[in-house]
Amino acid sequence: MTINIKKCTLEDSRKLQEIGCETYNETFKDHNSPENMNAYLAGAFNLKQLEKELSNISSQFFFAFFNNEVAGYLKVNTGDAQSEEMGDESLEIERIYIKNKFQKHGIGKYLLNKAMEIAMEGNKKKIWLGVWEYNENAIAFYKKMGFVQTGAHSFYMGDDQQIDLIMTKTLI
Template sequence: MNDALLDFAVDAPRHLQVACTIERGTRTDAGDLSAFAARTYLDTYAHYARPEKLHRHVDAAFAPVRQAEELADPHTATLLARRGCLAAFAQVRRSDAPPCVDGAFPVELHRFYVDRCWHGRGVSQQLLAEVRRAATALGGATLWLKVWEHNARAIAFYRKSGFVDVGVSDFFLHDDRLTDRVLVTSLASPLPFPRPAGTAPCSRS
């Protein structure tokens, strides 16, 4: 159950699409981001893991102090998608890639969370387009991620978005060993879907 795998609708009919403002987060966003990440993670995995282990993971991974550190990390880009309120966020970072990722200059899509009420509205596609730009700005030529092997909807979205499955990686929820699929795409490849009209580009400031 790695973090870049939250369940969302694969397709967004054009008449349901909405345009979001997407910008890079700062330390002042830590509180809102912490609450949003914890809520969406628990909403997704409440039925798949023991509550005590899930809450320990959430408390460690999404504490406001931890989020503030990640927001300030120059090797991590945290992208916030808003439609009035926070609708989704993604984190892209420089990190060590697993051996099955053999593309040049790999950058990781570490987290990709979309609030359930925005599923099927085109938010995922808009955010992924900005993820690719942020990964390129971090010096990447290859974008990779880990996704839980049983999250079929997320895997379908990533495959439709140009990712290919290259292997597996372990994920430990305390002493529970789970299996993630490792997916990769080239940042030189064009997106298979257009940017919806009215989408604001990511701020680089």
């Protein structure tokens, strides 16, 4: 078993679109209407939007490869790229998704460790993320990794208002 991480560039936008849609759909399609899923995917994963995010110096994307196949990806934000105002001492994990067939192989932990490494290199004091309140597997994983719930915010899936728990880990 070999896990590798590669930083994404603009040239990776189509592959990022593909894995982003696939993993998001796998994770949430059973809990949302097709209309709301399609609306979200069209907004969050269109090429123009992904190219804008890939070009933002305050955001970084990484692919995780499992035995040379793209298995998942990570998106981290600092500064004003964060989806909530958390200040310059924070790093946000905006997305961490693993294809279903690659879950339970340690890839999520590998990507989380990459995010923590980036945070520490940037002298960040905390790392945070939003996780859907009903995503019990993800919540359990983040708790195991030392995150605690520090708040909540609304997230819209199409026209459906949902709640994301804000979970934070102090680094320093």
